[in-house]
Amino acid sequence: MNPDEPGQKQTTPTDRQLFQDLKAGQTSALNALYERYAPIVYGLALQILKDSQEAEDVTQDIFISLCKDDHDPTRGSLGSYITTLTRSRSIDKMRARGGKLKLLEHWGQIMPLDTGPSSLMEQVSFEERSERVREALGQIPENQRQALELVYFGGFSQVEIAQQYKVPLGTVKSWLRLGLVKLRQQLQSSLGNNGSI
């Protein structure tokens, strides 16, 4: 269930409603958005940074930004805004601390980390979403999937991947393109015609 889609349970406020209430200073809206998105934000930051303190900092930073800054939710989904910001800030932080993890530290570590049960119904939908995307990635040939993961979660450039794995740059480019095409196709069959959520 996407909280932004109409026709869902009336008792669940949409992201947009919560965001408007947040801007009006309602603490309850902040709490609801936090419970909805904090595990996604923290999980993603942890995946990229591999450091719980830094992931906490990013999580705090993202929600403070949401409270204070002028995001226009009509420009796109709040979930997409939050996850894009989380990835971007996590990678910035990783670079600021003096570079990236070694490729091998990232390789094979994209699988789920330990986590406790989530309290909200919304979380179920996110977990389902996670599962669909993981399944879609699982259908992609290994080298293409790993290249996508290294770029997305590791912030690695194509040149870095090519150098480390001693393959031509064109090969890495091709892995990435074909991997993304296949991801799009898999998500299209899994999530409907437009493949978006």
Place this chain on the structure above:
Amino acid sequence: MTASSEHIQELIAGFVLGNLEPEEAEELEQLIAQKPELNNEVEHVKASLGLMAYVPQPVSPPSRVQSAILNEFQEFHASQEPKTLTRPISWRWSWVLASAAAALAFGFGLDNYRLRSQDESVIAMLQQPNTRLFALRGTGSTVRASGGVVMDLDKQDAVLAVQNLPALSGTQTYHLWAVVDGEKVAFGRFKTTEGKAVEKIPLPPGLYNSVISSLVVTAEPIAESPSPVGPEVLVSVL
């Protein structure tokens, strides 16, 4: 000659990943001009890449994170009566004066070029109380490139001046982006002549109330790039 659907998909994926060669970018731009509905596919491929954010297992952060956010939220609202959610702009005069000096030094560096004709607008901007200046420095292969942007936040105008940028090929264009909350927001685009450019660029309405932390210039494969996919060639320095 018609491109196969697989080929178009790969071009779109390459565009979203930022790894198109100039001739491929040109080809894609032509294809999109012929079939504007391909723009929808670009958005869907972007969304598919964005969904990778949901791959890591969600993890609940420690409760202290929520407490810290709530505290800051309440303090923020207490200090915002009557309610305003736009960060106050606090440009310090000393900073503006230092920026003015830097801008003038930069101006001398570009003497003999079009900046001379823009001097008056730059100086007029620097005389305003709500002016901001960003110095730009090249990165990587464009390390010799440099420049600056002066913004008049009251008149919502900016002047950009750059030098030593490499010539672009095909449909490539230089794009200026404002970094707001870690996100690059489109600011404007420009072309260079012999590696140089001096352009007056109106501040996009979306940036009127934004706190811009830095500026970035990228070489984009397609003139209409909605988000940066090309390499960064200039970044602002404090």
